[in-house]
Amino acid sequence: DAGVTQSPTHLIKTRGQQVTLRCSPKSGHDTVSWYQQALGQGPQFIFQYYEEEERQRGNFPDRFSGHQFPNYSSELNVNALLLGDSALYLCASSGQGISTDTQYFGPGTRLTVL
Amino acid sequence: DQQVKQNSPSLSVQEGRISILNCDYTNSMFDYFLWYKKYPAEGPTFLISISSIKDKNEDGRFTVFLNKSAKHLSLHIVPSQPGDSAVYFCAASVTSGTYKYIFGTGTRLKVLA
Numbered sequence: 208d209a210g211v212t213q214s215p216t217h218l219i220k221t222r223g224q225q226v227t228l229r230c231s232p233k234s235g236h237d238t239v240s241w242y243q244q245a246l247g248q249g250p251q252f253i254f255q256y257y258e259e260e261e262r263q264r265g266n267f268p269d270r271f272s273g274h275q276f277p278n279y280s281s282e283l284n285v286n287a288l289l290l291g292d293s294a295l296y297l298c299a300s301s302g303q304g305i306s307t308d309t310q311y312f313g314p315g316t317r318l319t320v321l
Numbered sequence: 322d323q324q325v326k327q328n329s330p331s332l333s334v335q336e337g338r339i340s341i342l343n344c345d346y347t348n349s350m351f352d353y354f355l356w357y358k359k360y361p362a363e364g365p366t367f368l369i370s371i372s373s374i375k376d377k378n379e380d381g382r383f384t385v386f387l388n389k390s391a392k393h394l395s396l397h398i399v400p401s402q403p404g405d406s407a408v409y410f411c412a413a414s415v416t417s418g419t420y421k422y423i424f425g426t427g428t429r430l431k432v433l434a
Binding site: 211213238240242247248249250251252255257262263265297299309310311312313314315 | 325355357362363364365366367370410412419420421422423424425426427
């Protein structure tokens with residue numbers, strides 16, 4: 208049973224560029240959440256996708272956007288990259304769109320902005 | 322505003338002894354709590370959860386205790402093993418109508434052989 212997968216593993220970009228990160232949820236899961244984890248901090252919620260719609264959003268600017276596809280996979284897009292966007296980006300999947308359903312995390316994408 | 326706090330950045334415990342990791346929260350609306358373990362270069366791995374209708378949940382060597390009046394939860398690992406060495410995050414959520422988890426900053430546990 209494949210768990211949550213993310214690509215790429217690492218990414219280096221320069222300020223002002225745009226980046227797309229990808230996530231495939233665990234088999235049987237239909238909900239995808241994205242988190243940003245800065246060094247020495249806990250993960251911070253960016254947004255959650257369910258039924259191809261953004262269902263909830265955290266305190267992140269509009270430069271952060273996403274998409275969910277019919278197969279439940281998801282993309283996170285970040286425009287106009289800033290140095291402060293350097294972080295580990297985590298995708299988590301859960302099932303049935305229930306708020307108590309446990310979120311399972313992928314290995315993350317390490318983004319470095321120079 | 323840090324709604325979920327893990328005040329101990331690190332903890333060292335001898336193999337075979339009990340590890341106790343603590344977490345405090347400020348939002349009384351939180352009603353679902355989880356613990357995750359994270360190894361370097363990996364994503365957080367779910368360990369155990371507890372609903373606010375309970376005060377204890379056990380799964381093998383891992384037990385989570387919830388004290389709602391003190392807004393405090395703890396994770397007990399007995400007995401501790403060297404493979405338990407990792408960063409432990411507690412997380413909380415308000416289950417009615419929200420789906421996000423609020424995480425603490427983590428506690429690095431080192432189990433000494």
